[in-house]
Every structure is written in C-alpha cells, then in structure tokens.
Amino acid sequence: MAAAGADVIVAHLGLTTKGKIGAQTAIPLEEAPAAVQRIADGARAENPEVIVLCHGGPISEPEDAAYVLQRTQQVHGFYGASSMERLPVEQAITEQIRRFAAITMD
Numbered sequence: 001m002a003a004a005g006a007d008v009i010v011a012h013l014g015l016t017t018k019g020k021i022g023a024q025t026a027i028p029l030e031e032a033p034a035a036v037q038r039i040a041d042g043a044r045a046e047n048p049e050v051i052v053l054c055h056g057g058p059i060s061e062p063e064d065a066a067y068v069l070q071r072t073q074q075v076h077g078f079y080g081a082s083s084m085e086r087l088p089v090e091q092a093i094t095e096q097i098r099r100f101a102a103i104t105m106d
Contacts, residue, residue: 002046009050011039011075013057016082026057029064033071040075055079060087 001009013035017026027035032054040052052075054068065078 002043002050005047007051009039009043009052010079011036011052011054013055013059016056016060016087017058029058029067032058032064032068036068036075037072040072044074051076053077053079055081059083 013032014026036052036054043050043052054065054072054075055078059065059068059078060083065083069075069078
C-alpha cells in the first residue's frame with residue numbers, strides 16, 4: 001500500500017478482542033509492538049513519509065494502545081473502531097442494566 005502511494009498505513013492486528021462479541025483469539029499484547037514495528041518498517045521502506053497507525057487484535061483499551069505506542073518507533077497513533085464505539089457502549093449498557101437489576105422493592 002505504501003508503494004502504491006497510500007498516505008496512511010494501518011498496522012492491523014486482526015479483529016479486536018474483548019467485549020461480548022470480540023475476537024476469541026489474537027496475538028498476545030506483548031507480541032503486538034514487534035508486529036506493528038515490522039509493518040511500520042516495511043511501509044517506511046517504501047515511503048519514509050507514510051503515517052503509520054496501530055489497530056486491532058489485542059489493542060482494545062487505551063492502556064493497550066499506550067503499551068504498543070511506547071514500544072515502537074515512528075508509529076504515529078492508534079486507529080480506533082470497535083474500541084471506540086462497541087466496547088464503551090457494551091460497558092455502559094452492562095452497567096446500566098446492573099443498576100436497574102439492583103433495584104429492590106421492599
């Protein structure tokens with residue numbers, strides 16, 4: 001993609017884990033920085049100016065993204081999808097249902 005002229009490359013590690021319908025398997029978070037770095041290095045070999053973002057797989061929470069970004073070089077950020085829209089909604093709905101279920105009628 002970088003050779004074809006893409007301005008942005010997403011180092012996609014697969015379907016996002018966690019949540020009610022998240023992927024059941026993914027590489028361990030500890031392996032994610034190396035996988036992202038390989039993609040970033042390959043993209044920059046074609047285009048030194050390319051923007052590289054990490055996404056998916058075990059990168060589900062802000063702490064996961066921080067872990068990867070702090071252990072890679074020239075990866076410019078995180079591209080959120082289900083981690084930005086599905087996971088927060090699942091958490092909020094689950095908490096709200098718990099609160100309603102806790103109502104007692106004495």
